[in-house]
Amino acid sequence: MGSIEQEFPIRENVKITKPSFPSEANTIEYAKSLDAKDHLRYFREQFIIPSKANIKATKVEKPGVSNEPCIYFCGNSLGLQPKAIREYLNIHLDTWSSIGVHGHFRRLSDSPMSQWQLLAEHASKQVAPIVGALPEEVATMGTLTMNLHLLMASFYMPTPEKKKIILDWKAFPSDHFAIESQIRHHGYDPEECMILVGPDEGEYEVSTEKILSVIDEHADTTALVLLPGLQYYTGQFFDIKTITAHAQSKGLLIGWDLAHAVGNVPLQLHDWNADFAVWCTYKYMNAGPGSIGGLYVHERHGKVDYSQDENKPVFRHRLAGWYGGDQVGRMNMENKFRPSPGASGFQVSTTSASDLASLCGALSVFNQTSMSAIRKKSVHLTAYLEHLLLSDTESSTHAFQIITPSNPEARGTQLSVKLKPGRLDTLSDMLEEAGIVADKRRPDVIRVAPVPLYNTYEEAWNFGQIFKAALAKCE
Amino acid sequence: MAMHSEGITDEITNNELFQVSTSSYSNEREFAQLQDEKDPLSYLREKFQLPSRVSLNSSTLSLPATSQDHDPGIYLCGNQIGLLPLQTPILINEYLRTWATQGMYGLGKKMKDSPLPSWGEIDRVAAELMAKIVGAHPQEVSVMGNLTTNLHLLMASFYKPSVGRSKIIVERETFSSDYYAIQSQVQWHAFNVAENMIFIEPRCDRTLSISTSDIFSIIETNASSVALVILSGVQYLSGQVLEIERITTFAHSRGILVGWDLAHAVGNIELNLHDWNVDFAVWCNYKYMNAGPGAIGSIFVHEKYGHVDKTMGMDGYRPRLAGWWGNDVQNRFEMKNSFEPAIGATGYQVSNPSILDTVALISSLRVFNLTSMSALRQKSALLTGYLEYLLLQMPTCHLFELMTSPNESERGAQLSLRFEQQVLDGVMPKLRQNGIVVAQKKNIMRVAPVPMYNTFMDIWKFVEGLRNALSASKL
Numbered sequence: 006m007g008s009i010e011q012e013f014p015i016r017e018n019v020k021i022t023k024p025s026f027p028s029e030a031n032t033i034e035y036a037k038s039l040d041a042k043d044h045l046r047y048f049r050e051q052f053i054i055p056s057k058a059n060i061k062a063t064k065v066e067k068p069g070v071s072n073e074p075c076i077y078f079c080g081n082s083l084g085l086q087p088k089a090i091r092e093y094l095n096i097h098l099d100t101w102s103s104i105g106v107h108g109h110f111r112r113l114s115d116s117p118m119s120q121w122q123l124l125a126e127h128a129s130k131q132v133a134p135i136v137g138a139l140p141e142e143v144a145t146m147g148t149l150t151m152n153l154h155l156l157m158a159s160f161y162m163p164t165p166e167k168k169k170i171i172l173d174w175k176a177f178p179s180d181h182f183a184i185e186s187q188i189r190h191h192g193y194d195p196e197e198c199m200i201l202v203g204p205d206e207g208e209y210e211v212s213t214e215k216i217l218s219v220i221d222e223h224a225d226t227t228a229l230v231l232l233p234g235l236q237y238y239t240g241q242f243f244d245i246k247t248i249t250a251h252a253q254s255k256g257l258l259i260g261w262d263l264a265h266a267v268g269n270v271p272l273q274l275h276d277w278n279a280d281f282a283v284w285c286t287y288k289y290m291n292a293g294p295g296s297i298g299g300l301y302v303h304e305r306h307g308k309v310d311y312s313q314d315e316n317k318p319v320f321r322h323r324l325a326g327w328y329g330g331d332q333v334g335r336m337n338m339e340n341k342f343r344p345s346p347g348a349s350g351f352q353v354s355t356t357s358a359s360d361l362a363s364l365c366g367a368l369s370v371f372n373q374t375s376m377s378a379i380r381k382k383s384v385h386l387t388a389y390l391e392h393l394l395l396s397d398t399e400s401s402t403h404a405f406q407i408i409t410p411s412n413p414e415a416r417g418t419q420l421s422v423k424l425k426p427g428r429l430d431t432l433s434d435m436l437e438e439a440g441i442v443a444d445k446r447r448p449d450v451i452r453v454a455p456v457p458l459y460n461t462y463e464e465a466w467n468f469g470q471i472f473k474a475a476l477a478k479c480e
Numbered sequence: 481m482a483m484h485s486e487g488i489t490d491e492i493t494n495n496e497l498f499q500v501s502t503s504s505y506s507n508e509r510e511f512a513q514l515q516d517e518k519d520p521l522s523y524l525r526e527k528f529q530l531p532s533r534v535s536l537n538s539s540t541l542s543l544p545a546t547s548q549d550h551d552p553g554i555y556l557c558g559n560q561i562g563l564l565p566l567q568t569p570i571l572i573n574e575y576l577r578t579w580a581t582q583g584m585y586g587l588g589k590k591m592k593d594s595p596l597p598s599w600g601e602i603d604r605v606a607a608e609l610m611a612k613i614v615g616a617h618p619q620e621v622s623v624m625g626n627l628t629t630n631l632h633l634l635m636a637s638f639y640k641p642s643v644g645r646s647k648i649i650v651e652r653e654t655f656s657s658d659y660y661a662i663q664s665q666v667q668w669h670a671f672n673v674a675e676n677m678i679f680i681e682p683r684c685d686r687t688l689s690i691s692t693s694d695i696f697s698i699i700e701t702n703a704s705s706v707a708l709v710i711l712s713g714v715q716y717l718s719g720q721v722l723e724i725e726r727i728t729t730f731a732h733s734r735g736i737l738v739g740w741d742l743a744h745a746v747g748n749i750e751l752n753l754h755d756w757n758v759d760f761a762v763w764c765n766y767k768y769m770n771a772g773p774g775a776i777g778s779i780f781v782h783e784k785y786g787h788v789d790k791t792m793g794m795d796g797y798r799p800r801l802a803g804w805w806g807n808d809v810q811n812r813f814e815m816k817n818s819f820e821p822a823i824g825a826t827g828y829q830v831s832n833p834s835i836l837d838t839v840a841l842i843s844s845l846r847v848f849n850l851t852s853m854s855a856l857r858q859k860s861a862l863l864t865g866y867l868e869y870l871l872l873q874m875p876t877c878h879l880f881e882l883m884t885s886p887n888e889s890e891r892g893a894q895l896s897l898r899f900e901q902q903v904l905d906g907v908m909p910k911l912r913q914n915g916i917v918v919a920q921k922k923n924i925m926r927v928a929p930v931p932m933y934n935t936f937m938d939i940w941k942f943v944e945g946l947r948n949a950l951s952a953s954k955l
Contacts, residue, residue, distance in 0.1 A: 053580040053581075055580065055581045055582060055583050056581070059581035059582065060581070060582060060583065060585060062581070062591075063589070063591060063592050064591055064592045064593055064594075065574065065577050065578055065581065065582075065591045065593070065594050066577070066581055067577065068577060068580040068581050075583075077583055079583060079584050082584045083579075083583055083584040083586075083587075085580075085583060086576065086579050086580045090576070091576055094572060094576070094836075095569075096541065098564060098568070098569050098572070099541050100541065101561075101564050101772060101773065102529035102531060102563070102564040103531050103532075103535035103536070103538065103541065104531060104535060104536055104538070105531050105536070105553075105555055105557060105561055105563060105917060106557045106560045106561040106917060106919070107536065107917070108561070108773060109561075109773070111539065113538075113539060113540055113541045114539055114540050115540045115541050115542060116541055121773050121774070147625075147626075147629060147831075148625070148830070148831030148832070148833075148834075149831060150803035150804070150805075150830045150831045151625060151629050151633075151803070151830050151831050153803075154632075154633075154801045154803075154830065155629070155632070158668055177804075177815075178804045178807070178815050178816065178817060178819075179803045179804035179805075179830075179831070181817045181819075182802040182803055182804060182806075182807070182819040183801065183802060183803055183830075185802070185819065186799070186800060186801050186802040186819070187801065189794065189799055190636060190799065190801065195794075285831075293579060293834075293835065293836055294579060294586065294587070294599050294832075294834075294835040294836075295599075295831075295832045295833045295834040295835050295836075295837075295838075296834055296836065297834065298831075322664070322667055322668070323664060324632045324661065324664050324665065324668065325660040325661060325663070325664040326628030326629070326631075326632075326657045326660055326661050327628070327655075327656050327657035327660060328628075328657070329660070330656075330660070339656060340656060340659050342659075342660040342663065342664070353626070353628045353629050353632070353657075353661070354625075354626030354627055354628040354629050354657070354764075354774075354777075355626065355627075355764070355766070355773070355774040356774045357626075357772070357773070357774035357775055357776065357834060357837050358772065358773040358774050359572075359772050359773075359774075359775070359836055359837060359840060360774075360834050360836060360837060361774075363836055442583060442584070442585075444584075446815075
């Protein structure tokens, strides 16, 4: 029996054993038995789950009125709302309305949040364990693509000889546009300078070996490698540690887009020596649509050295703004840019206090657990879903293919399912009818993300039932 | 003389709207009370949560039940952090309900009877409301990012230095964030900072006033080597309003573009960015725009720079640092790897915006929509004129110097007062004790009576408080 009681390997050199399931696994009773033992089961009630009626409604309703929850497998697009966020936002609005400008420097003793000037760092301290970084390596700021531009200004320093960027062939379009425009900005030709690394013909998984060999092939003319920690389309979790080490062994800098990784899979950015990373917080971090993003910069890149001249600190070049200055200098508004050491020194603008309040509400949930505990359930739950989809079917009649790697080490929560042509609409309609929310990627792919903090094994079982019924209908 | 433009229909004249003119000021308390009673814009004050004297000095959120004193504070700091509109918590509640009950469907679904648009459209709705405030066509405005990150994005498009034409003209006393940003942009292009930043010195170090003819002559002298001019529409420290139209016209006549930082101008003075042919501008929305600390910012890009010719690929639009949210809305979600920017300022967006922040901004914009910048400015001129009048009547007025110009057209809401450091340090705590909030930077006090929610009585009480504080500290 695939047991979640067994000691979960959190040390990276211990392989994750792929859970296996008994013959009776494809029953609702079995699913319920897994829910009864789920070590994260109490987290679900910390979230607001839309009801089936809610998601069909065209008028905004009060949450929680109908008690038939929908099955929300879309936390990889937009995470559900932690109940704590309302409370944190109320506190923020009360603070703003009662002390106005004093909110910058005055901490109210009965508020869980610090004063606004320290609030971004307050949030970053809580984000750091989620990404496996030192607190000073994390900044809470901006939005993913804006942060990517800022960090590329610091880490993409092309020369006529070394100007290429190696990226994922199916990078999220925003990254693709960002990279292309950065290359153009430096006066180079994107077509010449963008090296796309993708899977072999007919495959979806990009092997680590392939990535390493592309790095080898282009290392002499490459300035930067920029990859997704977890690929949005296929759900593949890249071997960040190995790829980072290899790129660096060739003298290359490497940055990671962790939009789909943060809050989903355990990360050890500091130990893996990653140069930099960016992410958003509205997916697995559940901080709300468009909520404030984050970035990571390894401590070795964040040093501010006054040893040569105490008036002319030496630091990695960056596009600057007052918020990158240390707390004292920031308010003195002098014309000498003295960045804070670490990721904080890459901040530019004042941070939105309401966004930060929202994020702090979301983090208050993560603070009660760990990425290790989340990963433990994620591996098991996703394996269970996969088992349900694949069981009781002959491979020759498979009307679908799971294009996410089957090795749990190479994936997170999400499964991407590619259907045989013409089936997506039928499946989609039946899912909608059953109150199941999953993401469609036309023409043929559906992405399903059973999120550990609020999804259940029973929901996975229900999904499996509808899925099979939809495919049967299409035969 | 208030600034006018042919483009704006101005039905309201000074005489019709306000039954007071600057020549009829009196320092009697009753005069202030009477003006407030007759103020045709007094209804706007009720749209805001006014911090009380007690809460302003509190170190906890919850106030003691025995607190008798709920007198509103004298909040003359709206030029730093504007107050909370009462509708904002209501709209935020609506946003939370939508997220809670719709999950990711909130992106595309327009809910019936909802006071809010769908998340996919919300930044455009905000931009249309914002355009009226700055005298722009809706397509010329985008709600996005934060001031300094937006400045970086726009400089990436508008600061295109070449050898021999790489300099940037900037005020010596520009806000530090702009200074750091500009400096880092010069460095990003590998030019020498000392040689490429040309400063406009104030005529007078005490008042920090800048003369337009000095700006003209610096532009003239350096015309052939200047790549860009960046100026503040309203100088943050002195409160001076620069002649945006005249300076822009002059720079254009010498073949030079001008970018404007309007942080202290938007929501404060009347702007006609389109008619004045302004090239580009950036601003934040947490000052006079009352959208909350660090709230989402906005940009203006003149329509002449927003054209997109789809037949020309990458050469069909002005180069910029790109991201998916700048893509044409029609095919934004097709996830193609070719960037096709939207026309206008929207095409300069990069990331999907914080819906929470945008909701707070819309809440504030709807209050602005109840009136006009023209009416607000007229009241503002009267309030600030009244403040100046009372200040100069004080027997102790020799203890400070009014830095800001006495001419209405050269100032907005704010007056800056220069003190001896010791005197100001002694005055500030006394003001605070009386629930009076003004801004201090070193030995300069900035007082900004905001027409939206400040009253003649606020000003009368402030001056009384200042008089008492100065008498108490008089040597």
